[in-house]
Each structure stands twice: as structure tokens, then as C-alpha cells.
Amino acid sequence: xIEANTHQRMVLGNEAIxxxxxxxxxxxxxxxxxxxxxxxxxxxxxxxxxxxxxxYTEWSANEKVAFEVALAASWTGLRAAxxxxxxxxxxxxxxxxxxxxxxxxxGFIIVPADDPGPHxxxxxxxxxxxxxxxxxxxxxxxxxxxxxxxxxxxMALSERYGLPVILRPTTRLCHAVQSLTFGDTPSPDFDIxxxxxxxxxxxxxxxxxxxxxLHVELNQKLVDIAAEFDExxxxxxxxxxxxxxxxxxxxxxxxxxxxxxxIASGVAFxxxxxxxxxxxxxxxxxxxxxxxPLPQKLVNNFIGRFQAVVVFEEPDVCIELxxxxxTRVRGRLDGTVPAAGELAPEVVSAVLTxxxxxxxYQVNPPPDDPELQALVNSLPLPVRKPRLCPGCSHRSAFFAxxxxxxxxxxxxxxxxxxxxxxxxxxxxxxVDMGASITMADGFYQANRLLGDNRPIVATIxxxxxxxxGVAPLINAVHTGARFxxxxxxxxxxxxxxxxxxxxxxxxxxxxxAARVVSIPELVRACGxxxxxxxxxxxxxxxxxxxxxxxxxxxxxxxxxxxxxxxxPCVLYDRSPVxxxxxxxxxxxxxxxxxxxxEAFECPALVLxxxxxxVDIDYKICIDCGQCIDACYKGFIVPEAMVTDQHVAVN
Amino acid sequence: MSTTGPExxxxxxxxxxxxxxxxxxxxxxxxxxxxxxxxxxxTHGMSQRGGSVISHLKINGSEAPLIRRxxxxxxxxxxxxxxVRNLPFLRQGGTVFVxxxxxLRAEITEHLKRRNIQVFxxxxxxxxxxxGAAAVANVILAGFVAAHPALKLPVERLRQTLESIVPxxxxxxxxxxxxxxxxxxxxxxxxxxxxxxxxxxxxxDTEE
Numbered sequence: 044x045i046e047a048n049t050h051q052r053m054v055l056g057n058e059a060i061x062x063x064x065x066x067x068x069x070x071x072x073x074x075x076x077x078x079x080x081x082x083x084x085x086x087x088x089x090x091x092x093x094x095x096x097x098x099y100t101e102w103s104a105n106e107k108v109a110f111e112v113a114l115a116a117s118w119t120g121l122r123a124a125x126x127x128x129x130x131x132x133x134x135x136x137x138x139x140x141x142x143x144x145x146x147x148x149x150g151f152i153i154v155p156a157d158d159p160g161p162h163x164x165x166x167x168x169x170x171x172x173x174x175x176x177x178x179x180x181x182x183x184x185x186x187x188x189x190x191x192x193x194x195x196x197x198m199a200l201s202e203r204y205g206l207p208v209i210l211r212p213t214t215r216l217c218h219a220v221q222s223l224t225f226g227d228t229p230s231p232d233f234d235i236x237x238x239x240x241x242x243x244x245x246x247x248x249x250x251x252x253x254x255x256x257l258h259v260e261l262n263q264k265l266v267d268i269a270a271e272f273d274e275x276x277x278x279x280x281x282x283x284x285x286x287x288x289x290x291x292x293x294x295x296x297x298x299x300x301x302x303x304x305x306i307a308s309g310v311a312f313x314x315x316x317x318x319x320x321x322x323x324x325x326x327x328x329x330x331x332x333x334x335x336p337l338p339q340k341l342v343n344n345f346i347g348r349f350q351a352v353v354v355f356e357e358p359d360v361c362i363e364l365x366x367x368x369x370t371r372v373r374g375r376l377d378g379t380v381p382a383a384g385e386l387a388p389e390v391v392s393a394v395l396t397x398x399x400x401x402x403x404y405q406v407n408p409p410p411d412d413p414e415l416q417a418l419v420n421s422l423p424l425p426v427r428k429p430r431l432c433p434g435c436s437h438r439s440a441f442f443a444x445x446x447x448x449x450x451x452x453x454x455x456x457x458x459x460x461x462x463x464x465x466x467x468x469x470x471x472x473x474v475d476m477g478a479s480i481t482m483a484d485g486f487y488q489a490n491r492l493l494g495d496n497r498p499i500v501a502t503i504x505x506x507x508x509x510x511x512g513v514a515p516l517i518n519a520v521h522t523g524a525r526f527x528x529x530x531x532x533x534x535x536x537x538x539x540x541x542x543x544x545x546x547x548x549x550x551x552x553x554x555x556a557a558r559v560v561s562i563p564e565l566v567r568a569c570g571x572x573x574x575x576x577x578x579x580x581x582x583x584x585x586x587x588x589x590x591x592x593x594x595x596x597x598x599x600x601x602x603x604x605x606x607x608x609x610x611p612c613v614l615y616d617r618s619p620v621x622x623x624x625x626x627x628x629x630x631x632x633x634x635x636x637x638x639x640x641e642a643f644e645c646p647a648l649v650l651x652x653x654x655x656x657v658d659i660d661y662k663i664c665i666d667c668g669q670c671i672d673a674c675y676k677g678f679i680v681p682e683a684m685v686t687d688q689h690v691a692v693n
Numbered sequence: 694m695s696t697t698g699p700e701x702x703x704x705x706x707x708x709x710x711x712x713x714x715x716x717x718x719x720x721x722x723x724x725x726x727x728x729x730x731x732x733x734x735x736t737h738g739m740s741q742r743g744g745s746v747i748s749h750l751k752i753n754g755s756e757a758p759l760i761r762r763x764x765x766x767x768x769x770x771x772x773x774x775x776x777v778r779n780l781p782f783l784r785q786g787g788t789v790f791v792x793x794x795x796x797l798r799a800e801i802t803e804h805l806k807r808r809n810i811q812v813f814x815x816x817x818x819x820x821x822x823x824x825g826a827a828a829v830a831n832v833i834l835a836g837f838v839a840a841h842p843a844l845k846l847p848v849e850r851l852r853q854t855l856e857s858i859v860p861x862x863x864x865x866x867x868x869x870x871x872x873x874x875x876x877x878x879x880x881x882x883x884x885x886x887x888x889x890x891x892x893x894x895x896x897x898d899t900e901e
Binding site: 051053215218219220221314317387389410415418419427428663 | 708710718733755780784801804
């Protein structure tokens with residue numbers, strides 16, 4: 044029911060979290076971009092402007108920086124929050140563990156977005172396990188609406204115990220869009236505390252002796268919080284699996300059965316409930332909204348009612364791990380639930396069907412059609428792998444790189460759009476942020492011992508370099524590693540939505556940056572003696588400079604040689620191409636050898652269905668002209684060069 | 694979520710850049726304007742750089758984010774191969790609306806019959822170019838779907854939503870919606886090569 048003076052709006056899960064933060068008086072919000080979390084800070088900026096709130100927002104250089112900036116704010120008594128993707132929590136782990144001991148003053152919420160699948164991450168790690176290790180309580184919302192609503196108890200708990208808390212969404216919540224109620228009830232007005240940061244050395248500057256005392260204190264807080272969670276309305280039992288709707292076909296007569304129970308948290312709760320509706324079985328479900336510290340009494344009482352209980356949570360165990368007695372528990376640990384991959388509805392359905400039929404229930408037959416699925420799987424449908432956009436400057440750089448150093452070089456890569464250099468076989472490794480430089484360094488040292496002389500050419504983006512490339516570069520300079528490093532500077536954090544970096548002239552909310560950090564100066568300051576800025580679109584020059592850089596790296600007093608491939612992302616700023624367009628045509632001589640497609644791989648180069656030749660898809664071609672060099676036979680030429688004798692076939 | 698109207702599960706598919714996200718917004722916001730609880734799951738990130746895009750749209754449904762294979766009522770596709778790829782999402786008696794100049798691959802015809810799935814086809818991309826902008830093909834498809842009783846969202850409400858959310862080119866977009874709607878009313882799409890008459894195609898198979 045929609046009350047008067049309210050309206051409904053479709054809101055992205057991440058924006059729902061942002062809305063909750065603004066509504067609960069968060070005054071400082073920081074983040075580093077990372078799918079699926081990037082829209083959280085963007086949402087805070089949107090709502091602070093819309094609702095006229097004074098909130099400091101920041102795209103920080105990396106997640107540890109973001110965490111500490113927000114932490115300082117919470118130590119002054121202001122409410123603060125920091126958002127990141129789950130692997131970003133790895134970067135922010137150092138201050139997280141320490142802050143659990145020191146505690147906080149103003150409420151402090153950390154929002155690490157997990158990515159079951161994974162859809163766009165290096166791991167399927169579970170931030171709730173990091174929380175368990177760091178001893179920080181976790182709120183585990185199941186929908187955008189719930190994520191927004193959980194900010195209030197999370198902030199309140201954080202302030203009551205002086206402890207940071209984690210609010211943990213997953214991809215299917217972050218990128219869900221749900222109709223939410225916007226009311227005109229004014230948000231609580233939080234007073235600025237009378238005393239700001241107050242000195243308290245045994246806490247804020249605790250040395251190891253004091254850390255022991257803080258640890259004892261922390262352990263007690265967790266015991267008290269667990270007891271509170273036992274009474275929390277965020278954890279509740281749904282007796283008949285379907286509260287609001289009748290199962291249309293219920294082979295078991297619609298009665299509530301007690302042979303099997305379900306425990307679930309996060310998005311998996313609703314998936315499990317929906318699945319039981321489809322299977323036609325009425326079962327009690329325990330929804331856990333606060334998986335750590337686990338409300339033990341509530342959970343163990345529930346388990347005691349059944350012969351077997353199945354636990355659905357993702358991406359890993361958290362609830363399951365905290366159960367002292369797992370004899371009746373089925374989940375990931377006993378192999379019932381797959382230990383990798385997302386809990387898609389089909390997976391949950393297969394697990395429940397197995398357990399329920401084993402327990403003697405009748406279940407509705409599955410609605411899917413394996414015959415049709417098998418047919419679809421067998422058809423030669425186009426494989427649509429992710430590719431760099433038409434006109435991407437990274438493509439030009441990788442193409443030149445391969446032409447200069449060939450397949451026998453070693454190409455450490457990094458994280459960003461340019462990771463797609465794998466398609467051009469110009470990225471051989473990627474591990475985590477900034478690792479391209481350190482892996483190049485490591486490969487150099489190892490190869491020296493092995494007598495392996497292959498060239499090592501590493502690539503890293505501008506945002507990634509500023510995130511965590513400086514320490515690796517300093518290390519490589521100091522130890523004398525010899526390799527070429529290309530900083531692919533497209534002037535933004537492209538993959539995640541064009542967030543500004545410290546090298547940009549504007550801040551998160553569009554205001555002017557105080558100073559712009561110069562990447563070439565920074566590189567020189569790290570001790571690099573060879574630094575050259577160049578335009579990757581000028582492929583001939585770029586190749587020459589690559590060779591020059593390599594030679595420099597390997598001369599007697601050589602070392603790391605750095606090239607800065609400088610050209611803005613064409614999605615972010617197309618003006619350089621628009622002011623100097625270079626439309627091309629493929630001449631009739633094209634024989635369909637596909638070299639351009641394999642080695643250059645622009646999506647606008649399309650092989651005809653009969654494979655006789657390649658055409659240009661002018662709907663997506665942006666006239667960058669970079670593909671001219673992609674045909675070594677000379678069949679891709681500027682349109683301006685086409686004479687009467689060459690008829691453009693496109 | 695409490696329901697206030699008929700439940701509807703839609704899968705909307707296409708390639709990055711074909712306006713699948715906007716099409717999903719057009720439909721979902723119309724549901725919201727009608728007072729229905731609405732939940733959408735979108736793909737973001739890597740899959741959007743020219744890759745396959747899929748949205749799950751649930752109106753008056755549960756809060757589970759994904760629609761399970763074999764349970765969707767409607768499949769809206771901006772591209773025929775993506776339509777085929779995602780056919781397994783449809784339930785028995787479901788309906789497909791696809792933007793294509795031809796029909797769907799012949800291999801699936803027998804399965805469509807077996808599952809009692811109806812297919813409606815519209816050359817929306819061609820029609821969009823005729824109207825003056827390739828980008829409105831998704832709105833043409835929306836109009837087309839709105840003309841079929843299975844959508845359960847009145848075209849008048851779609852029109853209102855379109856007016857409020859379209860960033861530019863209001864007139865052109867409204868024309869596009871009309872063009873799709875009228876195409877359905879005047880000329881039923883081709884079912885895998887067979888032309889069907891108006892009266893035959895208007896039955897909607899609902900779950901009992």
C-alpha cells in the first residue's frame with residue numbers, strides 16, 4: 044500500500060544503499076570504483092545534491108586510503124561510510140583489522156560488494172569471512188529495499204558498541220532495480236558533536252600492551268552483539284515457505300512439514316523461497332539478516348526442529364561455519380550445495396529437489412526444458428566475448444606492442460579495460476591491482492637466474508598505477524630490474540564508469556581538484572631515468588619508441604623504461620577523433636584472410652557470413668582510422684584515397 | 694512483496710548498445726506508475742562492451758532477483774540469435790517478440806510447437822531507420838509488445854512513461870511507440886516462416 048505524500052521510484056540496489064546512508068546522516072563517504080559497487084558513491088553524490096545534504100564524498104586513490112579517510116571522520120564523531128568491491132576489501136584489510144580493536148566514535152559502515160559467479164572479479168571470496176576474521180559484525184541484506192533499511196540499525200549498532208560494521212550486498216542486489224517508497228518524512232537531523240576529535244591514546248594510539256586490553260573488550264562486544272542479534276527483527280522464521288501467495292499445485296496438501304528446514308541469508312533467501320513455491324512444498328525458512336556474530340540460540344533452536352536443515356548463503360560459508368553442531372546441516376561443507384559458482388535459481392532448485400525427494404516429499408516437476416536447452420547449446424550462435432570498443436587507444440598500443448616484440452615476449456598485465464589485451468595475446472598475466480609492474484620485476488629476477496632473455500613488457504592503466512603502482516615501481520628501480528612499462532593513460536577510470544583519478548582536474552562531485560597529480564613527474568620521482576609520453580594512435584612512432592625504450596632498459600646503466608601512452612578513452616572523450624576523423628574503406632581486393640580480425644580485433648571489422656571478405660560496420664565505426672595499419676596487404680585505406688577504379692564495396 | 698495486480702515475468706535480451714536497459718526501464722517504470730511492486734536484474738560491466746545483455750523484469754512477483762529457466766511469460770529480443778539463446782527461459786505457452794528482418798532459426802520450430810510458444814516478429818531496426826533514428830528500434834519493439842494482451846501494461850501508460858523518461862527526441866520516440874503498436878494491429882508477425890491470421894494469434898496461454 045502506498046501512503047499519501049509518498050511516491051514510488053525504481054532505484055538501483057547500490058543507490059538504495061546510498062539513500063540509506065544519506066537518510067541516516069552519513070557525512071563522509073569514500074570509495075574506489077569496482078564492479079559491482081561503483082554506483083554506491085555515485086548514489087551518495089546524487090542524493091546529497093537532491094536532498095541538499097552537506098556530505099564530503101571522495102573517489103580515493105585506493106581502498107585503503109578510502110577506508111582511512113572515512114575512519115578518521117568517524118573518530119571525530121561524524122557518521123561515515125566506505126564502499127568497494129570485495130577484492131578492494133583485501134586492500135583495505137589492514138586498517139579494517141586495526142579499527143576493529145581501536146573502535147569508532149561516529150557510526151562507521153563498510154560496504155564491500157561480493158560477486159558470486161564471479162561476473163567481473165578475480166575471486167568469489169566472501170567478505171563475511173573477512174569480517175569473521177577481523178571480528179566486525181555483518182548485516183546481510185536480501186533486497187535493495189532491505190539494504191536501505193538496514194543502514195539505520197547498522198549505524199545504531201556501530202555507535203552503541205563503538206565498532207565498525209559491515210553491510211554486505213552481492214551483485215544481484217547491487218544491480219537489481221526495485222520500486223522503493225520515497226516519503227516526505229524529514230530525515231533525522233544529526234547534531235555535530237560538541238567535542239570533535241578527542242585524544243585517547245589507549246584507544247586511538249594503542250600500542251601492543253593496550254591492544255591486548257582492546258582485544259578482550261572486542262571479544263566481549265561480540266558476545267553482547269550476538270545476544271542482541273538473537274532478538275533482532277532482522278532474523279526471523281517464515282513458517283509456511285510462502286507467506287503471501289498460495290502454492291498453486293501442492294502435492295503435499297499444502298501442510299507445513301517438519302522433516303526439512305531451510306536457513307538462508309542475502310539474495311539466496313528469496314531465491315530459496317521462490318523455489319519452494321515452484322516446487323510446491325511448504326517448509327519453514329529461517330532468514331538470517333545478521334550472519335556474524337551468529338544469533339546462535341535462534342539458529343540452533345530452529346535446527347533442533349528438523350531432521351535436516353539446508354543452508355543457502357553465498358559466495359561461501361559464514362553461517363554454516365559458525366554452527367557448533369553440523370550433524371543435521373546440509374550445505375557447502377558437506378558437498379550438498381556447490382562450493383563454487385552463483386546460487387542461480389536452477390542450482391537452488393536442483394539442491395532442494397534432491398533433499399526433498401530424499402526426505403520423502405512430492406515435488407512438482409522442474410519447469411525447464413532440457414531438450415530445448417541442449418539444442419540451443421548445440422547451435423552455432425555467435426560467441427560474444429567482451430572486446431575493446433571501436434577506436435580504443437589500448438588496442439592501438441597492444442597492436443604496436445605485438446608488432447614490435449612478437450609472441451616471444453612476456454606481457455604482464457593489470458586490471459581495467461586493458462585487461463582485454465588478452466584477446467590480442469598481449470596480456471599474459473593478471474593477478475591484482477598494480478601487479479603488472481611487480482610481476483615484471485619478479486619475472487626479470489627469475490629469468491636472470493634461468494638465462495631467459497625474452498623481453499618483458501608490462502602494461503598498466505592510469506587509475507591502476509595511481510592505485511598501487513608506485514611501490515612496485517620504486518622496488519623495480521631500486522633493484523635494477525630491466526623491463527618496459529607502458530602506462531596506458533586514457534585520462535579516466537574507464538571500465539567502472541569514468542570516475543576521476545588523482546591525475547584529473549575534478550573531484551567526485553564535479554568540483555575542482557585542488558591539484559592535479561602529474562604521472563610523468565611521479566614516475567621520474569620514483570627514479571626512472573627513461574620516461575617518454577607518446578600518442579598510441581601514432582602507431583609508427585609508438586613502435587619506434589617501444590624499441591628505444593627496450594634498448595634503454597637493456598643498456599649498461601639501464602633499468603625500468605616507462606612509456607606513457609597518452610590518449611583519452613573514446614567513450615569518455617571522443618573530441619580528438621571527432622576533430623580529425625579518418626574514415627576508411629576496405630578495398631575489393633580483400634581476400635578474407637582475417638589477419639585484421641585476429642590481430643587487431645576491432646568490433647567494427649566484420650567477416651562476411653560466407654567468409655569471402657571483411658566489411659566495416661559503419662554503425663559502430665567511429666572513423667579513428669587506426670585499422671589502416673591492421674592490414675599488412677594494404678586493403679584498408681582512407682576513404683579519401685579511393686579513386687574511381689576502386690569501388691567501395693561496403 | 695504484496696501483489697496488487699497480475700504477475701508477469703519478462704526476459705529482455707539484446708546486444709550492448711541496442712537499448713535493452715532503456716527498454717527495461719520503460720516497462721518497469723510503467724509498472725511502478727500502475728502501483729505494482731517491480732524488480733529488475735540487469736547485467737553490467739564486462740558483458741556490455743558489445744556482449745550479450747539480459748534483463749529479468751518481474752512485476753507483482755517475489756523478491757528473488759532472477760527468473761528461473763522455464764518460467765518466464767514473455768521474451769523480448771532486440772536480436773534473433775539472442776532470442777534463440779534465451780528461449781529456455783520461457784514457460785510452456787510463453788510468447789516471444791523479436792526484432793529481426795527474418796524469422797528465427799528453423800532448428801527451433803519443432804520445439805516451439807512442443808512448448809506451445811508463439812513468436813511475433815517485427816523488423817524494428819529497419820522501421821527505426823525509416824523513422825529517422827536507428828536508436829528507437831527498442832521503443833518500436835515496446836509498442837509492438839504492448840499491442841498483445843500478454844503484456845498487461847496498457848500502451849497509454851507506456852506512452853506516459855516514455856514522455857517522462859526519454860532524454861531527447863520526444864516526438865520521434867512517441868512515433869516509434871505508435872509505429873510498433875500499429876504494426877502489430879495491422880500485420881501480425883511471421884511465425885518461423887508461416888504467416889498467421891489475426892484471430893489465431895491473440896490467445897494467451899496462462900498457467901492454470
